[in-house]
Amino acid sequence: MSPPTDGEITALVLAARDGDAAAWDALVDLLSPRTRAVIRSFRLNQADTDDVFQLTWLRLVSNLDRLREPGRVGSWLATTASHECLRLLRKAGRQAPGDDGWEDDLVDNGRDVDDGLLVSERDRALWQAMGMLSAPCQRLLRLLAADPAPSYLEVAEVLTMPIGSIGPTRSRCLDHLRTHFTRITAGPEGSSR
């Protein structure tokens, strides 16, 4: 799916404000993958992930008329979702990304994943490699891999990173991913290359 423009998003928000349910559905379809990617990056359990996802969209329903910049509703959703994820982590007395003690390595990306869904060895290896990345890299790549992908501006807002550092960080993270991936696919002996 090609990324929607701010203009397209604005048009959908304005139509939804006028009560157009089809425009609302289109917004949900376009922005759900990246909203979910944001929530996933906080490593909540499945029930909490689903709760925050639903809450975020309901908050948009109630705040639709108050959005100052309708074209940036993607950022609004991401911010709302992040806020609620942090709240749930605090409520449970758990660490949040950036806190001392947040386990930065070995994020289990595939905790709830049924291995049967990974159709090829290559997929499996890539997913496994993804799980070996640092949390910040996983967060960035999960966001960038949402379909359709968010803009760098939106990614910068969500991850509170300078927009100029996204490109270089993306490169670095993909490099790490590639290294892990190559190592995994090199087989049990592992040192062949």
Place this chain on the structure above:
Amino acid sequence: MNTFDNDNHAADDSGGTSDAADDELLDELRAVVSRVDPVSPEMLAAARSGFIWRTIDAELAQLTSDSVLDADRMAAVRGASTPVLLTFESAGLTVEVETTKGVDGARLLGQLVPAQRGRVEIRHGGGTTTVDADDLGRFTAGGIQPGPVSLSCRTEAGALQVDTDWFLV
């Protein structure tokens, strides 16, 4: 794995070939994510159907105080059984709610401010539960399904309708 063999220096610079290889790898990752961890049809349906809650005639009471975040500042003890106190404010009405987790769902203890009689419609995943607020503006409800909740309050005197923003119980 020839595609990746010559890319150990990919992050060094923005050369054309490594950019293309990066794009390719990210595309591949995108395909894997959409297969392995997609937005479920149920979640998409839930997000779509939320639109039915859109009301234009009710005033929105926004969350202005949340004990979870306050407690964090004070480094207080917290846990799943600690009650959560939320305050929602609109121009005409303030709604205070305390939520507690119970065995058969959450329990709500609420207060309309200024104190007055009214009717409170609690919208939650299990449907809608309607309770009355007494002369002092107090109301209670049990068996609220965990998940997103919103309170639609109609005051008896002014026939004012105020909906709280959604929150998780």
